[in-house]
Amino acid sequence: MTTTEEQAVALKNEGNKAFAAHDWVTAIDCYTKAIELNPNEPTYYSNRAQANIKSEAYGYAIADATKAIELNPNFVKAYYRRAVAYTAILKSRDALRDFKTVVKKAPNDKDAKLKLAECEKIIKKVEFFRAIEIGDEPSAAEGLDLDSMVVEADYDGARIDKKMTPEFITDMLERFKNGKKIHKKYVYQIILAVKKIVYDEATMVEIDIEDDSQLTVCGDTHGQFFDLMELFRLNGLPSEKHHYLFNGDFVDRGSWSTEIALLLYAYKWLRPSSFFINRGNHETDDMNRVYGFEGECKAKYNERVFKLFSESFSALPLATLIGKKYLVLHGGLFSDDKVTLDDIRKLNRHNQRQPGQAGLMMEMLWTDPQTEPGRGPSKRGVGMQFGPDITKRFCENNGLDAIIRSHEVRMEGYEEEHDGKCITVFSAPKYCDSTENKGAYINIGPDYKLKFHKFDAVPHPNIKPMAYANNSLMSMT
Structure with a gap:
């Protein structure tokens, strides 16, 4: 025995x-x-x-x-x-x-x-x-004269005049698949155009799904460009009738973060009223400095590109309300039961560029669900965790069917928790080449029913995750 x-x-x-x-x-x-x-x-x-x-x-x-x-x-x-x-x-x-x-x-x-x-x-x-760090630091766009910036005659890609076109995006996708870059003039144009668009959006964007349309909600993609291409292959590219919402953490860790960020931004510029991006906890300076995006911007383009992306990240909305039924935000719920959708509407994200260590913005980007009732300390060491009773009360108080969030790997790509009122969707399969998870996305039609789809990772060029991280410590994680 x-x-x-x-x-x-x-x-x-x-x-x-x-x-x-x-x-x-x-x-x-x-x-x-x-x-x-x-x-x-x-x-x-x-x-x-x-x-x-x-x-x-x-x-x-x-x-x-x-x-x-x-x-x-x-x-x-x-x-x-x-x-x-x-x-x-x-x-x-x-x-x-x-x-x-x-x-x-x-x-x-x-x-x-x-x-x-x-x-x-x-x-x-x-x-x-x-x-x-100073409060009134000038924009990285200051002194950037795009009109006089020359695109060399031997540049072999499509060109942007004054607006984004589907043809440019098609060409850009092919360039990225083949390991090529786009001209830095176009990088600047894309980031500056989208920064202006998202700055003018509400902190919580509110959308309805029209009768002949559908919306796809995607979770973290973390620089896994080739897996995002697989998602689009399976589910279709964004179009006027096929809307997309990317729920944060599209950069860092994976080594094609600039490609994903530029692609999402190009679609946002092309279709500002049918393509949506929420901010995640990795669309922040401190994470980008450690987890690779800053290093990638500098390696593929230059420091100014990173600074412009940083400014645009701080302008991104923090949440999206779909048909008054689903609140989509990157992390999760709050340390205070009194928080309502109106509090999110009133939150002036432009006064606070980075989420900090406390407050609504930090909680929206960082918190996680737990199985036990009540609230608990964060398993991450940042933010906190919320139980099924917290989710139930929040949904009841705000007339919601559920919250949809991302922020965490799920082995099947998604998970319905808290009696179906807390849904996690994660769109980076075989995360960081080291977790045997599937990716997932959610399709929502005019009936507001959630249709879950899973997909597997696809091969990618032999560049490891965190290839551009500026320190060897993170290779341990």
């Missing part, structure tokens, strides 16, 4: 197998069961911390690594994993403290020394940006 400890070891081994298969959910479940049988074994917490890192539950990872350290203060791997989790949520000073501990306890660990140096560099960079 096996002992409790032997059963725990067997569960840990099952968890390790699931982890190796990139099935983070099963791995976490196995490690949790092992912990229930033997709560005094630090390895189980450390292993679960790593699985939580992989599933972006950085707050849980920090708690697990901390418990492992309590049980064994010399457990170097636990300090290392906690440092990585802190890095992921941009708590670089906490990460630095842990990396210093790792180097002290394992002086021959070359990788830890590299990570420590990288962490010190990040802190200096963050402090530099804080020091130069």
